């Protein structure tokens with residue numbers, strides 16, 4: 001009956017409701033049909049309208065709709081900023097363009113090829129032959145959760161080497177997993193020696209140890225030489241966090257003999273936040289295979305992820321929908337790393353950091369970490385001088401130069417500025433810009449300006 005109805009209603013489009021009532025629309029004409037007609041004739045459908053002889057029905061359409069935010073209807077505004085805090089760092093146009101490519105299905109062969117490229121790129125970045133090397137869908141915290149959830153079982157002893165916020169964070173996650181958490185600690189700005197770690201291993205006998213390579217809260221680079229074999233000797237799985245260092249400092253995973261390492265995309269790799277590289281060595285895999293209980297997370301489950309990433313014998317199966325476009329971006333950032341080459345990448349970060357140290361010293365300021373060899377070149381901690389409002393300086397630097405530098409985190413809060421030199425942003429020009437902005441900012445704040 002609709003075509004006939006339509007012909008006659010078009011002529012009465014100014015008052016559709018009357019038109020339809022005039023035609024004695026039968027009860028069989030559903031509200032959905034009426035709505036369709038209204039769309040065709042270009043008038044609005046009144047949901048409270050009930051055809052004659054039909055009882056009013058309460059449907060979804062009878063609820064009033066809360067209007068959307070007016071702000072949402074304006075164009076998105078994203079000002080350009082130079083991100084020289086502890087992360088994220090700026091992404092190159094190449095990486096951003098990659099993330100705007102068409103979406104593919106999560107098991108399409110072309111996307112599986114992107115995943116394979118990422119695996120190879122990460123094996124290069126980590127300097128490992130570990131076949132189980134891929135990217136978790138999530139930020140650095142997701143990498144941390146994936147590592148801990150797969151390795152630790154309830155009641156097991158987990159030791160966290162705490163020298164800043166990230167060691168505490170690992171202890172917190174392990175505690176949530178029901179582990180028997182033990183801490184060994186170092187004061188702000190100091191690193192663990194092999195002796196410190198061995199003492200802890202002897203005393204606590206942990207089944208896993210967390211060690212942060214790049215303690216970005218204090219600007220510490222933890223030496224890792226000898227830590228892998230030491231943990232092996234005590235039958236302990238070594239988990240290393242390289243979120244703020246992967247690509248920025250020399251790192252040879254296989255030589256170091258580390259069991260499990262994870263990182264983040266948004267720091268030295270200069271990809272958008274949201275993907276977390278991870279690699280599992282043979283001892284980590286054996287520990288996971290011998291678990292007495294199931295991994296308490298589906299999303300981070302080793303087996304499902306390893307299969308989806310094509311790291312086992314079986315055909316790839318759906319595990320979750322990977323953030324497709326973020327993976328394109330990660331792929332391109334790894335291609336960029338491979339093109340420039342790790343040695344040049346590392347050297348560029350070191351040169352920029354040296355330039356920064358000199359500029360900081362020339363200003364009469366001090367770096368938090370006294371030993372240069374233990375400074376993380378990617379996130380540099382500059383001591384805030386007595387009586388200077390650190391926050392006001394960061395506000396000045398942002399408002400005048402659109403440069404982000406950040407304050408401390410955890411125990412370093414209020415004591416340092418953190419200046420990131422990572423990936424795209426690790427250039428001499430940026431170091432000069434940030435030094436100039438910092439100097440001006442301090443002078444302005446000291447002079448009473450904001």
Ligand SMILES: Cc1ncc(COP(=O)(O)O)c(C=O)c1O
Pocket residue numbers: 086087139140141142144166212214215216217241242243244264273
């Ligand atoms: C060393 C370290 N680990 C873990 C994280 C957590 O990463 P995300 O913020 O990407 O979750 C960070 C972030 O700054 C970090 O620096």
